Amino acid sequence: MELRKNLLTNRLPPSIRGVGDNNMATSLQKKTSRKQQHDFSPSSWTKYFDKSEDVEIQKNKFRVYRSGTEGPILLLLHGGGYSALTWSLLNEELKSRVVCQTVAIDLRGHGNTITENDDDLSKDTLAGDIGHIVDKLYGDEAPPVVLVGHSMGGAIAVHAASGGLIRSLAGVCVIDVVEGTAMQALASMQSYLRGRPKNFRSIEHAIEWAFRSGHTRNLDAAKISMPGQLKNLLTGTIATNELTEEGIATAETCTFSNIETSTVDTILEEEDVDEELAKSKLKENHFKIPGPSSHNDVHDRQAPMYTWRIDLSKTESHWPGWFQGLSDLFLNHIQASKLLLLASINGLDTDLTVGQMQGKFQMQVLTRCGHAVQEDTPDQVADVLASFLLRNRLTTAHGDFNLSFPSC
Incomplete structure (x- = not known):
């Protein structure tokens, strides 16, 4: 009882x-x-890459991050609005699986790259930049090069490969970009961009937004990737440059921690502030510059400190050129081995469906990830890429890595 x-x-x-x-x-x-247990503090890139350097081509400086000294070169091209640091976690996973070199590039108008015309994001200019960088780094002695591109970067990889701009091209991997679905999505792209916050009060706020909004579903990826997508409103400095090797922000940045989920909408509403107004208020000290505080202070009116490195809404004239004719170029104008990696099988258009059935390229569909596939599931992408390299006899495996087989 x-x-x-x-x-x-x-x-x-x-x-x-x-x-x-x-x-x-x-x-x-x-x-x-x-x-409140999430830690949104940023991470330094130094854990993931061996070094960074600026490649000078005429009056332009392209920031590249490099790892490894042996094996084929994986040239990593990020999507629109991202930076080379989007590849950080994937790079670490790849190095543990196969022998390879990686070169991640901040494309024109992105990250720490500085060019005479950051607004020229045409497919020909971006593809030409890639060819010039490879020539400058390796000359006539370049090892086999595999182009790996995400979204816009995947389109540029196809244009560079089909245009014969990479002399030692051995392979092309395109991540989550297909001509048909990309062209359809352009009509709603401006609406999507308007829906994002224009400014952030701190790097931590930006990382929190990226994680909670699904911009990236992997918090570790957001902590290393987001600083490369932001610039300081007052100084114009890329947020990555304000971090120490330990990833701790320098004194002029503002920090928040342990922000409740319920406050995120308030943060985003308050941060849609005119950039020029924000700069003037910061200079005049009319706003309180926030330092470490409790989450109760997020409702205080404070100046935004960071905005996006690139205003993608102003690049609209180049969008169709990135994607028009992409399927034909990928299927019929690239002689090297090809891999298409998608976040959803629904993204495949008719031409690519027929080409895949004809065995013209390898395809892999990953689940439980968003558009930023390489950030959301870096271990799975590394498995696919490593297997692609091994299957095409471009490298050797580390340890007991097992070759996986392509599947949908």
Whole structure:
């Protein structure tokens, strides 16, 4: 009888059991506390790449991040709005699987790259930049080069490869970009861009937004990738340059931690501030520059400190050129081995469906990831890429890495 009484008691609601509102409040506090356990502090790129350098081509300086000294070169091209640091986690996973060299590039108008015309993001200019960088780094002695591009970067990889701009081309991997679906998506792209926050009060706020909004579903990736996508409103400095090797922001940046999920919408509404107004307010000290604080302070009116490195809405004239004719170029004008990696099978258009059935390229569909496939599931992408390199006899495996087989 005593056992039955205890079982029945445990099934009753807290108020009936005599626990009362205090215990319910404690339970809510525990749930809130669990929400606040995320650490949104940024990470340094130095853990993931061996070095960075600026490749000078005429009056332009292209920032590249490099790892490895042996094996084929994987030339990593990020998507629009991202930076070379989007490849950080993938790079670490790849190095543990196969022998290879990696070169991740901040494309024109992105990251720490500085050019005479950052607004010229035409397919021919971007593809030409890639060819010039490879020639400058390796000359006539370049090892086999595999172009790996995500989204816009995947389109540019196809244009560079089909245009014969990479003399030692051995392979092309395109990540989550298909001509048909890309062209359809252009109509809603401006609406998507308007829906993003224009400014952020701190790097931490930007990382939190990226993670909670699904911009990247991997918090570790957001912590290393987001600083490369931001610039300081007052100084114009890329946020990556304000971090130490330990990833801690320097004194002029503002930091917040343990922000409740319920405050995110308020943060985004308050941060849609005119960039020029924000600069003037910062200079005049009319706004309080935030330092470390409790989450209660997020409702205070404070100046935004960071905005996007590139205003993608102003590049619209180049969007069609990136994607028009992409399927034909990928299928019929690239002689090297080809890999298409997608986040959804629904993204495949008719031409590519026929080409895949004819065995013209290898295709892999990954699940449980968003558009930023290389950030969301770096281990799975590394498995696919490593297997692609091994299957085409471009490298050798490290340790007991097992070759995976292509599948949908």
